[in-house]
Amino acid sequence: MLAYAFKRLLHVIPVAFGVSIVCFLLLHIAPGDPLAAILPADATAELQAQMRALYGLDRPLVIQYLLWLLRALHGDLGLSIATGRPVTREILGAMVNSFILAGVATLIGFSLGSLLGFLAGLYRGSWIDRLASSIAMLGVSVPHYWLGIVLVIIFSVELNWLPATGGGTDGSGGRALDWSYLRFLVLPALTMSVIPMGIIARTIRSLVAEVLAQDFVQALAAKGLMPRQILRHVIRNAAPTAISVMGLQLGYLLGGSILIETVFSWPGTGFLLNNAIFTRDLPMLQGTILILALFFVIMNVLVDIVQSAIDPRIQRN
């Protein structure tokens, strides 16, 4: 078990290396000059060259990459071109906000999705199944930025119960465990939970149905187990796949959602990324994408390890 975990963790290194190269190159391949955003259109060639040298953009690509990598390994992702603040600190702050939003959305989406999926799988073909499956289908089909706007119209504009945009106590950016902070979370978290809810409900529905169709379920009944005890076996059999799907969904959510964070002006990584794109903030973009990509890689490894702990057949190879 530990050996397997260690082996999987070792695999992260080459992947992380590849990710860093892609992140770095992606933005150099993209058209447009990053300096154009901060320099006036009539800046002299001399000034442009000066700025280019300041950001190291005049050096060969390989050197630029190595220097960037070396600094990145020390936690220094450079200064934001737009704000002049350290990229690392900006990203970390935004990540905490994204995590909070994702955490709440996960809680709602996973529990609701698991419940719906289980009921649908157990009572396949009944009205319960049709209702649960319809909700799940709606969840994956409805565009969530649109749903977000609809929720804002209902609960903020019409009913005036919840704030439409912003985050933190009275929008100041601070965090607290009280209603003045949490009320900002409700609408974006609800909006965000809809897609994972649908995906997880559908996954678990088919998993449960698949397990129930297997011979051993009948064998369990034949040895006298009550339905509740049989259910335990069904859950244990469905769990490895369900967890890997949940892990990926959690990864998506933790990475922040550009659309939802933009609709609700939630100060997370998605919001940060969106601003960085519009201001052509090269170091900010590189840093954010790198950290989000690495985060995904690590998330995948964790899912693999947890999965192997639950399903004994996986460790065999």
Next chain:
Amino acid sequence: MQTPPAIIDIRNLAVTFRGGSRKVRAVNGVDLTVDRGEVLALLGESGSGKSVTLRSLLRLHPKGTLIEGEIKVAGQDVMRLGRRALADLRGGTVSMIFQEPRLALDPVYRVGDQIVETIRRHMPVSRSEARARALRLFEDVRIPSPESRLGNYPHEMSGGMLQRSMIAMALACDPAILLADEPTTALDATVQIQILLLLRELQTRRGLAVVFVTHDIGVAAQVADKVAVMYAGRIVESGHIADVIHNPRHPYTQGLLDARVELAQGSSRLRTIEGAPPDLSALPPGCAFAPRCGRVAETCRTVVPELHSGSTSVACFEPLRG
């Protein structure tokens, strides 16, 4: 002195599957009795209703299946048992082994834990007592290094060993009746013989009543005291195994005996029964075997023959050997 009542007593059993658009009558009026310590082989080809009859003893059918008739097992009326009482019967008084042990065991639980689970479901014992009992069972079914094998997952065992584990699990709570649904069909020929011998040995030692479903008349001859031959949901011939094999009276039984591979070794071709089993949702009005039968008479096509007793009981208007 009165003879003790049979441990299994089935009267006029009919099972109808209602899934899908058509009703399928898989079992159609079956009477069966099995005494304590007796082994009955249910013989027939796929779709003859032998497995369905077997599963009826535990009411192990998909939801919506209609079961009619009387089923008495070890003094209990199976048709009238509530959910809890039925679950107590399953695995406690009557246990079952399956055709594919690899599919019949939960792949993500250790084999030992699955046996312990069964024991603790039916007996008020501690985990360690159940564990010790599981170890003794593994020794009984002669699994080598039983201690460590208990900790194996199903995918870590061979087919023969899995079937031994399955047998150990079935015997875990000292049942009076063992139901075996083609338990050796999925195994290699050599392993098959070992499992049959093991079953026969355990059956004798524990005085088990066994219902053994098989399509292989050779296997039936090795394990059974009595045999009931099924065709299209009915019993067409039943009696002592030696009588049925040496003096078959139903043309279908004769056909099964002729179709054995062992007999074909001398001659060039295997003798088979012409045609295919009938569609259970559209049975012919008379004897279901009539369209394939060489001795068919006019009445066979219109009237269903009753089971008549003789040296063996047979349901046929034109039986062989009177």
